[in-house]
Amino acid sequence: MxxxxxxxxxxxxxxxxxxxxxxxxxxxxxxxxxxxxxxFTLDDLAGKKVLLQANLDYLIFNFPAKVAPxxxxxxxxIVILIFLVHSSEEWTFIYFLFFSISCIAFVFFAVYxxxxxxxxxxxxxxxxxxxxxxxxxQPNVTMAFTNAIFSYSTGGEDATxxxxxxxxxxxxxxxxxxxxxxxxxxxxxxxxxxxxxxxxRPLPPGDAFxxxxxxxxxxxxxxGFPKPLYPSNIKTPEATKEQQEEREKIGGW
Numbered sequence: 001m002x003x004x005x006x007x008x009x010x011x012x013x014x015x016x017x018x019x020x021x022x023x024x025x026x027x028x029x030x031x032x033x034x035x036x037x038x039x040f041t042l043d044d045l046a047g048k049k050v051l052l053q054a055n056l057d058y059l060i061f062n063f064p065a066k067v068a069p070x071x072x073x074x075x076x077x078i079v080i081l082i083f084l085v086h087s088s089e090e091w092t093f094i095y096f097l098f099f100s101i102s103c104i105a106f107v108f109f110a111v112y113x114x115x116x117x118x119x120x121x122x123x124x125x126x127x128x129x130x131x132x133x134x135x136x137x138q139p140n141v142t143m144a145f146t147n148a149i150f151s152y153s154t155g156g157e158d159a160t161x162x163x164x165x166x167x168x169x170x171x172x173x174x175x176x177x178x179x180x181x182x183x184x185x186x187x188x189x190x191x192x193x194x195x196x197x198x199x200x201r202p203l204p205p206g207d208a209f210x211x212x213x214x215x216x217x218x219x220x221x222x223x224g225f226p227k228p229l230y231p232s233n234i235k236t237p238e239a240t241k242e243q244q245e246e247r248e249k250i251g252g253w
Contacts, residue, residue, distance in 0.1 A: 004053075006060060007124055007129065008129065008131045008140065011140070011143065012141055012142070012170040013143065013144070015170045016170065022174065025149075027151040027152050027154065028149065029186050029187070032194065032230065033234060035187060036205065037181070037195065037205065038182070039205040039206030039208075040054060040204065042207055044208060049182070050062060051182075056125070060121075061121035061122070061123075061181075063119050065116060068109075069112045069113035069116070070113070076102045077106055079098070079099075080103060112137075116137065120132075123145070123193065123196060125197055129145060130142070130143060130144075132169070132177050132179060135169060135175045138169075150167055151168060152165060152166065152186040153186075166178055198228050200220065202217065202236060202237070202239060217243055224250060225247045225250050227251070
């Protein structure tokens with residue numbers, strides 16, 4: 001089955017002068033397979049809740065680009081309507097200030113909704129690249145996966161929204177973008193993502209990848225089954241016992 005080309009032009013090679021500091025960030029998430037991720041199934045792809053496509057070369061994530069402007073603009077509109085309903089009350093400076101901020105916010109999100117660039121989240125296993133979105137109107141970022149820096153979110157005071165996987169943008173200000181894969185936490189997600197991006201390993205669990213397993217096995221066999229690119233705390237066996245024996249014999253692992 002022919003696979004569509006989703007290779008994007010590289011925009012960044014590293015994080016610049018601030019990379020040393022980022023590498024010491026307390027909330028970093030290393031590219032290590034620490035647990036067996038949940039299997040991605042054909043039903044997951046049919047629903048397109050997390051992934052739009054999954055094959056031996058690319059994972060295309062379903063990025064909800066319009067959620068932020070819809071929510072932000074919606075909240076701003078509700079606040080504006082509340083102010084207008086109570087417009088008969090005396091407009092103090094604070095009253096007028098909050099009304100003005102709400103109007104500006106509504107216009108901002110409305111303009112952003114119709115002018116935002118195309119937002120993409122792509123794992124390019126074939127070329128070892130990751131593509132993720134820029135901050136608001138910034139263009140998407142594409143860089144080598146091995147150079148991308150991941151972290152986990154801290155969430156609120158009650159820990160809501162914590163331990164979600166994020167990728168740090170290499171653009172000015174080093175903003176964060178959620179880059180989950182439908183797992184339970186950042187360690188589930190990074191295990192799946194790292195497993196998939198390690199093209200020296202077999203494809204991750206799940207029938208979403210089954211039609212590509214033999215083709216991927218033959219490619220790795222032709223290359224002599226090179227050692228994995230990233231560490232793992234668990235075994236990542238081949239699809240069959242016979243394939244596993246071939247890998248051990250030829251590759252030695």
